[in-house]
Amino acid sequence: xxxxxxxxxxxxxxxxxxxxxxxxxxxxxxxxxxxxxxxxxxxxxxxxxxxxxxxxxxxxxxxxxxxxxxxxxxxxxxxxxxxxxxxxxxxxxxxxxxxxxxxxxxxxxxxxxxxxxxxxxxxxxxxxxxxxxxxxxxxxxxxxxxxxxxxxxxxxxxxxxxxxxxxxxxxxxxxxxxxxxxxxxxxxxxxxxxxxxxxxxxxxxxxxxxxxxxxxxxxxxxxxxxxxxxxxxxxxxxxxxxxxxxxxxxxxxxxxxxxxxxxxxxxxxxxxxxxxxxxxxxxxxxxxxxxxxxxxxxxxxxxxxxxxxxxxxxxxxxxxxxxxxxxxxxxxxxxxxxxxxxxxxxxxxxxxxxxxxxxxxxxxxxxxxxxxxxxxxxxxxxxxxxxxxxxxxxxxxxxxxxx
Amino acid sequence: xxxxxxxxxxxxxxxxxxxxxxxxxxxxxxxxxxxxxxxxxxxxxxxxxxxxxxxxxxxxxxxxxxxxxxxxxxxxxxxxxxxxxxxxxxxxxxxxxxxxxxxxxxxxxxxxxxxxxxxxxxxxxxxxxxxxxxxxxxxxxxxxxxxxxx
Numbered sequence: 001x002x003x004x005x006x007x008x009x010x011x012x013x014x015x016x017x018x019x020x021x022x023x024x025x026x027x028x029x030x031x032x033x034x035x036x037x038x039x040x041x042x043x044x045x046x047x048x049x050x051x052x053x054x055x056x057x058x059x060x061x062x063x064x065x066x067x068x069x070x071x072x073x074x075x076x077x078x079x080x081x082x083x084x085x086x087x088x089x090x091x092x093x094x095x096x097x098x099x100x101x102x103x104x105x106x107x108x109x110x111x112x113x114x115x116x117x118x119x120x121x122x123x124x125x126x127x128x129x130x131x132x133x134x135x136x137x138x139x140x141x142x143x144x145x146x147x148x149x150x151x152x153x154x155x156x157x158x159x160x161x162x163x164x165x166x167x168x169x170x171x172x173x174x175x176x177x178x179x180x181x182x183x184x185x186x187x188x189x190x191x192x193x194x195x196x197x198x199x200x201x202x203x204x205x206x207x208x209x210x211x212x213x214x215x216x217x218x219x220x221x222x223x224x225x226x227x228x229x230x231x232x233x234x235x236x237x238x239x240x241x242x243x244x245x246x247x248x249x250x251x252x253x254x255x256x257x258x259x260x261x262x263x264x265x266x267x268x269x270x271x272x273x274x275x276x277x278x279x280x281x282x283x284x285x286x287x288x289x290x291x292x293x294x295x296x297x298x299x300x301x302x303x304x305x306x307x308x309x310x311x312x313x314x315x316x317x318x319x320x321x322x323x324x325x326x327x328x329x330x331x332x333x334x335x336x337x338x339x340x341x342x343x344x345x346x347x348x349x350x351x352x353x354x355x356x357x358x359x360x361x362x363x364x365x366x367x368x369x370x371x372x373x374x375x376x377x378x379x380x381x382x383x384x385x386x387x388x389x390x391x392x393x394x395x396x397x398x399x400x401x402x403x
Numbered sequence: 404x405x406x407x408x409x410x411x412x413x414x415x416x417x418x419x420x421x422x423x424x425x426x427x428x429x430x431x432x433x434x435x436x437x438x439x440x441x442x443x444x445x446x447x448x449x450x451x452x453x454x455x456x457x458x459x460x461x462x463x464x465x466x467x468x469x470x471x472x473x474x475x476x477x478x479x480x481x482x483x484x485x486x487x488x489x490x491x492x493x494x495x496x497x498x499x500x501x502x503x504x505x506x507x508x509x510x511x512x513x514x515x516x517x518x519x520x521x522x523x524x525x526x527x528x529x530x531x532x533x534x535x536x537x538x539x540x541x542x543x544x545x546x547x548x549x550x551x552x553x
Contacts (some may be wrong), residue, residue: 077499078499079498079499079500079535079536080498081498210492210495211495211497211498213497213500214492214495214497215483215492216500217497217500217503218483218488218491218492218496218497218503218507219437219476219477219483219488220435220436220437220438220475220476220477220504221437221477222500223436224436224439224501226440227436229434229436235431260420289419289427289431289432290427290430290431290440291419291420291423291424291427291431294443
């Protein structure tokens, strides 16, 4: 029987937490049977996320009188293409021509856009339904606007590839012509929204859409967080604790301050709980250019307090993990009788794979040049920056930076 | 101290210590942000640019040592239609895209010196450029396609 998987708490951090407890990985997976039409809603866990989901086309879609459709993309790009694929879902449902679609990155504003914590590989799983509803609602609004303009029943008109067509007469209205009419139109209620049939989909599942930023990436124009340039801006680098969870015991910045270009040295306190979602802490060196900041960091004299991980032993931890992995496992899902298959197999292959600790490298990401009041408020509190003076650019691979 | 260098056909006089890595001169002084910082120790290839047509890691190249003209991703082709860039488009290579300027510059310099590389030669030439998204199969295919004009 086909199922929708309801998977909860499988973010990478949740995963690490499970591993760290050495009790094996516990993932809550529930398989829900699909016994209803696809258009009906099914649970995904999205509603348990802070600020849940939003499906209002007035929030996500703007149509220009020229016909250009601008769709808000509210999740952070993580290299999975999510910046492109959720708007693509909206475009497909609203019968927009992708070549006439522009994307705009949402500012950090969860009450407006829904949850923006792009982690756990669940953006599509959580948002395909609201994005389909959003696009379908806009399609129906466009049809309604055209029907009203021509004074014909809405059932006689159909939105097809960026225009609404009257079946009887072949009359057509482009989306741009209907932009004004839909701008203030009430959104149809959820029980009046009909999703497209699978056979009518243009983009979803077709593999015919390239990532929106393809050309900018290939020509070096794509804008990532650390590509932001402001008049008179300063550059900072941070000396991080050599041990995760460590903090600064004492430091001497006198030599660092002598490096030409270095302007200020700031201690960032390590917060509890250490690691997880809190800043790691360390010593920030602020300079007139990146290289001066790096040289300044090299000249810092820091005494670290390693903290609880100071005695951490990678080899012992590996041995513990291997021992745990060889123990009898708790069965979470059992399909296809694997024990029987193994027993009757002609050849059995046994292998163990070991992967060392990985640094989840945060490379920088494109960011829209605009204010982010919500995160500025939060980060302002966290870093003791007056809110009105903080502007945050979300970066690539920093799934929570927008939050 | 003033250092003179040519980047993408334009001469620049920059007032920096000569040991400043070329990367920071390109990004912070000249203001071309297409070239990325990844590791700072020539271990990832994100900062790859051409100096005199050769692929170099700009993060460990002192600007004072640069005498030949520098080309960055912005200057590889005026229309962004270098054969490598075209192959990259056709193969939909990038995911997040952060390493891609380095990958493209590495591939372009490599193909200029070896017009008909074997698969092994491609793997070797590209092995110093890492990709966090793991686009390696498409990178390889695109380099191959660019070499054959496919």
